[in-house]
Amino acid sequence: MSAKAETAAGHAGQMDAVYRDQRHFYDLTRNYYLRGRDRLIADLDPPEGGSVVEIGCGTGRNLILAARRYPKARLYGLDISEEMLATARAKIARAGLDGQIVLAQGDAARFDPARAFGFARFDRAFMSYTLSMIPPWRMAIAHLPVVLAPGGAAHIVDFGQQERLPRAFRAILFAWLARFHVEPRGDLREAVESLAAENEGLRADFAPLYRGYAWNAVIRRLTP
Template identity: 50%
Template sequence: MSAVSDHALLMDRIYRWQRRFGIYDATRKYYLLGRDPMLADVRPKPGGAVLEIGCGTGRNLVKAAMLYPEARFHGIDISQEMLAAAEKAIEGAGLGDRVRLAKADAAAFDPQSAFGEKGYDRIFISYAVSMIPQWRQVVAEAMTRLVPGGELHIADFGDMRGLPQWFGRAMIRWLGWHHVTPRTDLFTVAAEQGGRSVEKRLHRGFSWIAIIRKD
């Protein structure tokens, strides 16, 4: 079995019961604190195309589609369990005509075959790079899918250096139990992508947001 298949099975196993009983969204709102600040910065052009990598339960896609009603949205995830939850959320919000989903590996994603899209004005990744083993490859691949002037927005856990040491150590240990690894070199990797990058440190380093603009 390939590493991609192994990761897909792991994600399905982790989230199968959480998403079916509503545990995922009910709990994540208390610590995925960078999601909404990231979405507020996305600001696609009217008529623009937006992709979420690792769309999970569809929470961010629904919120973004409501924030930016003149854009169209696509979401990909490697977990079929999460895609089932996202599809339900999107249909429940009445956004089925503006938000489309596909199962895909973010490190080898072809938007033309999946959605008939050549490139994106905006791509965002919310708390997924900390769970993707080949996350650097995913970031580099996402940059190739942007049109000139497009932006990649990434929100995830930070290094937590501004927080009490005991809390930071406990949080990192707890995240590890859930197969989450904060990417402390996120800003370095973002700066290496060849575009202009912006670093945002929120909540005393608990949350990080990286924005990379493709020239």
């Protein structure tokens, strides 16, 4: 096994351990502080019949909302944790959406969409509070344009740096997040803007949300 494969396998095992029990009540607790997820889904606006992939789909909560909002879209979900995927499969089946949503196990930083889902590019991709849990998070961002079709867009929402909130709040939040292997990425803006600047045909947009509690970024592929 290569070093990269060993790293991915180690991260998968860590995520399975973290979520083996948490997955059963994850959505009930996360509604209070994973802000901006529904706004991201509303902004996806895929073309009719278009393809949408969530990278780091967790329990399937976002995919279910996206499928209901865009009933003519084809939805796909990728997660490194088989434990989370087990919960996602059950939730999607209960929602009656297993005919519209396809799931696969894989690493956000290096997955092969053709192998996972049978085709190479998507009209929309999104990552909701996942970069802060991915050790090679810059690799995951750099991989996004690879899976985007021409005219496609990748939407990201994750923890910001709480820049317009009280300093004590930031310290308490970051200490609590660290207990769950969550590390807000202070260089997110620089990463997406550098990716666009270094690759012709890409454009990056960035905006803080909720006084910096969350950050939103969009990477658009303007040309093939």
